[in-house]
Amino acid sequence: MKKNGNKTANYINIAKEVLKVEIQALSALSDMLDQNFNKAIDLILKCRGRVILTGMGKSGLICKKIAATLTSTGTPAVFMHPSDAMHGDLGLITKSDIVIAVSHSGETKEVLQLIPHLKMMKVKMISITSKNESILAQESDVPLLYKVDREGCPLNLAPMASTTTMLALGDAIASALMKAKNIKEEDFYLYHPQGRLGQILLSVSDLMTTENLPIVSRDTTMHEVIKMMVSTNFGAVLLSGSKGHLRGIITDGDMKRLLEKDGDFLSRKASDVAKKDPVWIYEDILAREALIKMEEKRITLLPVLGRDKKIAGVIHIHDIVRHNYGK
Numbered sequence: 001m002k003k004n005g006n007k008t009a010n011y012i013n014i015a016k017e018v019l020k021v022e023i024q025a026l027s028a029l030s031d032m033l034d035q036n037f038n039k040a041i042d043l044i045l046k047c048r049g050r051v052i053l054t055g056m057g058k059s060g061l062i063c064k065k066i067a068a069t070l071t072s073t074g075t076p077a078v079f080m081h082p083s084d085a086m087h088g089d090l091g092l093i094t095k096s097d098i099v100i101a102v103s104h105s106g107e108t109k110e111v112l113q114l115i116p117h118l119k120m121m122k123v124k125m126i127s128i129t130s131k132n133e134s135i136l137a138q139e140s141d142v143p144l145l146y147k148v149d150r151e152g153c154p155l156n157l158a159p160m161a162s163t164t165t166m167l168a169l170g171d172a173i174a175s176a177l178m179k180a181k182n183i184k185e186e187d188f189y190l191y192h193p194q195g196r197l198g199q200i201l202l203s204v205s206d207l208m209t210t211e212n213l214p215i216v217s218r219d220t221t222m223h224e225v226i227k228m229m230v231s232t233n234f235g236a237v238l239l240s241g242s243k244g245h246l247r248g249i250i251t252d253g254d255m256k257r258l259l260e261k262d263g264d265f266l267s268r269k270a271s272d273v274a275k276k277d278p279v280w281i282y283e284d285i286l287a288r289e290a291l292i293k294m295e296e297k298r299i300t301l302l303p304v305l306g307r308d309k310k311i312a313g314v315i316h317i318h319d320i321v322r323h324n325y326g327k
Contacts, residue, residue, distance in 0.1 A: 014154075017152070018152040018153075018160060021152035022164045025148045026165060029168060036144060040142045041173065041177060045177070045180055045181075047124075049094050049096030050076045050097050051097070051098055052078060052098070053067045053100045053101075054079070055101065059102045060079070060082075060102075062166045066100070066173070066174070070170075070177070073177065074177070075177050075181075080092055086110070095121060095122055095123060099124070100127075101127050101140065102128045103127070103128075103129050104159065105131060105134060106136035106137050107134050107136070108136070112135055112139075115136075125139075125141055126144060127143045128170075129144075130146050131145075146162075146165045202286070202287045203284055204282070204289075205284060206287065209313050209316070210312065213313065213314060214229060214236060214237045214238060216228055216238070217242075219269055220269065221267060221269060222266050222267070222270065235300065235316075236252065238278075239270055244311055246280060246309070247276070248270070249275050249278035250270060254274075279293065281293060281303075281304055281315070282304070282306070282307060283304050283306055287320050290315055291321075299317075300317045301315070
């Protein structure tokens with residue numbers, strides 16, 4: 001807190017007041033949603049092209065975020081500045097596209113100038129505005145309305161509650177479209193291949209090791225098992241049946257415990273020492289599931305099987321962590 005003369009300013013109370021105003025605006029938005037929202041989603045689903053978002057000032061900034069959210073969740077979208085549109089960028093729009101125009105007042109001159117041209121091009125338009133009687137709402141094919149009594153700004157001038165509401169409405173549109181298009185977690189890898197989200201949605205097969213695998217037969221002597229473990233440096237050896245199925249595992253931890261109990265184990269067979277029911281995972285499962293399983297079982301390596309139950313590879317916890325967080 002900052003002292004001002006004999007008074008102490010409590011900025012937390014100011015912050016809480018802004019948040020209270022914005023929460024009230026979001027609550028009002030939730031109550032105002034009607035069949036026009038369904039119509040807007042249906043229009044976008046029928047769109048064969050892109051969603052073009054346009055707005056001025058702070059509304060334009062919100063448009064950019066909505067466009068980014070739509071694009072990253074399976075609905076191609078771009079931002080078009082309304083002033084640039086009147087100087088050639090209207091060429092971005094085709095008859096297959098749909099426009100979402102955003103304006104708090106619904107009377108933004110630069111946005112309204114687009115309407116005659118969109119109508120000539122027979123492009124459908126959805127509006128996001130707080131004024132049902134505004135030109136933008138009246139001229140759009142589907143108006144999406146919200147209500148803001150106060151902005152939250154001490155002067156009630158700077159857009160705060162209004163832009164928060166616009167943003168939330170954009171998120172609601174994106175969420176509804178994802179549900180309608182049945183977007184799955186795996187689809188995110190296509191849209192976020194280099195992002196954290198896409199990386200944790202890689203499958204086990206994307207990260208597992210398939211070469212120089214530490215595989216021995218059940219009749220292999222422990223002397224040979226140790227040589228295999230040292231040469232491959234996986235920290236474990238897999239036992240394979242005659243047809244390539246997983247029959248057990250011996251870890252370096254097992255070896256250490258065996259050394260403490262039985263100094264004369266080198267002549268024994270791998271099948272005498274191995275765990276017969278090792279934890280494993282299918283190769284087409286998400287890598288994050290492998291990570292969860294390893295953390296739950298407190299192990300660092302998993303045998304990977306194909307759907308035919310044959311050994312396909314191994315995945316180490318370091319492979320997942322290194323890929324998600326960088327080398």
